[in-house]
Amino acid sequence: AQSVSQHNHHVILSEAASLELGCNYSYGGTVNLFWYVQYPGQHLQLLLKYFSGDPLVKGIKGFEAEFIKSKFSFNLRKPSVQWSDTAEYFCAVMGSGSARQLTFGSGTQLTVLP
């Protein structure tokens, strides 16, 4: 079975601070990795994804994530956060196989202070 662990439940930063949210997964085979974001009052939306190739992936709004296979990690980063980045961030993994499903981590609430 696959699982995802997000280390930080709630992160509070000031504007312009750098961000790194941790994500570790557990799965024995090939995985696809995702970060989804849920802004206040809005629906979940895809931030970025990794399928194969370059382990450093870039997403929307200046976010990026690095897949480190040896560490089973897919941490999310942003060099300088803005107040509008306040949201809940979910890491997710999808394994291979015909009945694959998206498994989410418990989420990290990011609050950016102006």
Place this chain on the structure above:
Amino acid sequence: KAGVTQTPRYLIKTRGQQVTLSCSPISGHRSVSWYQQTPGQGLQFLFEYFSETQRNKGNFPGRFSGRQFSNSRSEMNVSTLELGDSALYLCASSAKPSGGNTGELFFGEGSRLTVL
């Protein structure tokens, strides 16, 4: 094009009752997945339907069921409601099963169920 639409957005039920939630996927999407979101458990996979067939099911009791219609609209039903069923129920759609080659799911805003 219109996004994923879920109805109702909010509802209140009492223990023992049943509830039916509806999801209309993005036009052309044939896969619909359901998730339960709670503060303690995060997002948990309920089931996925594609072309009216259940493809995958999460670890939920039989009180949770679903179906998909020929127009790809989906409903989920929870019978004999318990207090712990209070949650935000999210529906996600994609053109192909499990998001196909991209793996991307498109989520609705959810139906918030409160069980008293």
